[in-house]
Amino acid sequence: MNRKSVYLSAALLALPATAARADEGMWTFDGFPAERMEAAYGWAPDQAWLDKVQAAAVRLTGGCSASFVSSDGLILTNHHCIASCLFDNSSAQMDYLNDGYVAQRRDLELKCPGQQAEVVTAITDVTDTVKGAFAGLAGEALTKARDARIAELEKAGCTDTATMRCQVVTLFGGGQYKLYTYRKYSDVRLAWAPEDRAATFGGDPDNFNFPRYSMDASFLRAYENGKPVSTPGHLKWNPRAPQEGEATFVVGNPGSTSRLYTQSQLAFEREVRLPVTLTTLSELRGRLIQAMDESPEKEREGLDTLNGIENSLKVYIGRTKALNDPAFTDTLAAAEAELRERSTSDAALGDPWADLEQAVGAYRALYLPYRFTAPSGDLFGYAQTLVYAAQERTKPNGERLRGFTDSALPLTEKRLLDERPVYPWLDEMMMGWSLSKAREYLGVDDPDSKLLLGKESPEQLAERLVSQTQLADPVVRKALWEGGIAAIEASGDPMIQYALRLSQRQRDLQQQVDEAYAGPLAIAGGKLADARFAAYGDSLYPDATFTLRISYGQVKGWEERGQQVPFMTTLGGTFERATGNAPFDVASGFAANETAIDKTAAYDFVTTNDIIGGNSGSPVIDRNATVIGAAFDGNIHSLGGNYGYDGTLNRTVVVSTDAVQEALETIYPAPALVKELAGH
Structure with missing residues (x-):
């Protein structure tokens, strides 16, 4: 027709x-x-x-x-x-x-x-259950208790992991927790x-x-x-x-959106995260275009990556302009001031804005090492996933990092083992770029720079690891996945050994972020959500969460x-x-x-x-x-x-x-x- x-x-x-x-x-x-x-x-x-x-x-x-x-x-x-x-x-x-x-x-x-492909089949409010798990706790202890309860809820909600996926989602910055159940294909x-x-x-x-x-x-x-x-x-x-x-x-x-961010969080975006992101992505775009100009093969092989980089750059440029527009930011500041004014009579609320400002201040000191101690590239990504999966699967489900719990493992495994091409020149360029940016922002003498590079230059290290690793082969990845921690520790693959070398520092940084930022954020976010509901009712929409x-x-x-x-x-x-x-x-x-x-x-x-x-x-x-x-x-x-x-x-x-x-x-x-x- x-x-x-x-x-x-x-x-x-x-x-x-x-x-x-x-x-x-x-x-x-x-x-x-x-x-x-x-x-x-x-x-x-x-x-x-x-x-x-x-x-x-x-x-x-x-x-x-x-x-x-x-x-x-x-x-x-x-x-x-x-x-x-x-x-x-x-x-x-x-x-x-x-x-x-x-x-x-x-x-x-x-x-x-x-x-x-995933289709939502149920949405269940689990706020009281999750909040009850960390009541009276703070810092890293809070995040551990919260994540353990979330892992428990996700596992109980989806016993058939072949066709179902469960995901507990944080809404209103910690004010609500909802269990989303999916039928997956x-x-x-x-x-x-x-x-x-x-x-x-x-x-x-x-x-x-x-x-x-x-x-x-x-x-x-x-x-x-x-x-x-x-x-x-x-x-x-x-x-x-x-x-x-x-x-x-x-x-x-x-x-994701950041419409519920406080002024201190917006200042961090404007002063730290966005400038670093724009500068580093711009250099990556230049490096990639130069490499793609070398041959028709590289032009084809780099196109998908280039499209993604250019799209991201435009997004971050737009966000930067928005946060530097006085008319726009004055509106955001006025909205926060109004909420604070409406909340002054609630003594039990305390001052979550001050708590958040302190947490953001602590995060500023951790942000650069937290960001730059994980190099870029598909091959390093495979290695990091294999190392973390092997380490996490030795723990009880409730003690694992998110992404490696029983409910999350099937998708992690699929992404790791599905066959797809890896182009060594592109992976080497991505890894060398990210390592060079780490050295630039952290400093040559910084312990994290030394951990990342040893005596090698970013380009030398990337070339050595990419040229010698076997992880482009899904058969090799499957054997390491199934072999668990014993296979990982015994592996002679240089990319696996490099990921192992970095893993403890990455875990230490995550622990510090949980203690100084994520934990306080969960408490303050919950209080701010309560303040919004009290001031404007509960007919509000939360920030986006995919x-x-x-x-x-x-x-x-x-x-x-x-x-x-x-x-x-x-x-x-x-x-x-x-x-x-x-x-x-x-x-x-x-x-x-x-x-x-x-x-x-x-x-x-x-x-x-x-x-x-x-x-x-x-x-x-x-x-x-x-x-x-x-x-x-x-x-x-x-x-x-x-x-x-x-x-x-x-x-x-x-x-x-x-x-x-x-x-x-x-x-x-x-x-x-x-x-x-x-x-x-």
């Missing part, structure tokens, strides 16, 4: 733009503000609607969101969320990241290393992806900007026992153009420098924007099919929905709970959304189902998927 004739009779909810409408909030599904939305929009979803949407929402463990859109486990997400899958399946002979991939049959769908395969240039048209200059012309969409499929999973509770695919002013919902897993959230908003442009930014672009705009030079060169599939493409089809659009990193791939759905797009970006103003939301400027950028359907039919044909999405 043709795209133009499908679902066009669906009723749409078109609403006038209202400046007073407050669309802020990444709400938990057990705390959706239905009354607030009803007051603003004249309608809000009921519990049956929320339950249906929750059952179809997918979290991808690679750090993105997604949704089931067919009864056979088909998953809609972003292209940039599966770029690593394309990259890991590519070779010099078959560059799937550059060329895209269409599986003409299901048995040709590509396995995605390290990927797992560990076999995820790629079904359809456009060319890289179709998804990245405009490149870094267009990133976090609008208008956009990006086909940032792809389809995965979840498998179990070698067969596609049955997903009768999927969302309905609705390939239509958005309507200006209509209500929209974004359902996904925003990664757990399932829902935001509501509307399709709406904004005003930029006196000019109205349109709410939508069309496929034809791609050709008008093209210059013939990268990154504004038209993808070959677009160029080859230009005369056949419906240039009036809606391409990308913007909404007022409140999102953050981790929401990438989230379904954008309408009042009828049908999918009309996939969120893939925010505008430049949304980068300050880590610390606060401005509904006049912050926008979510979405690729429309109208455009994806046109791509499936005309540009990168996938007739089987077209039938599947139509329900045939």
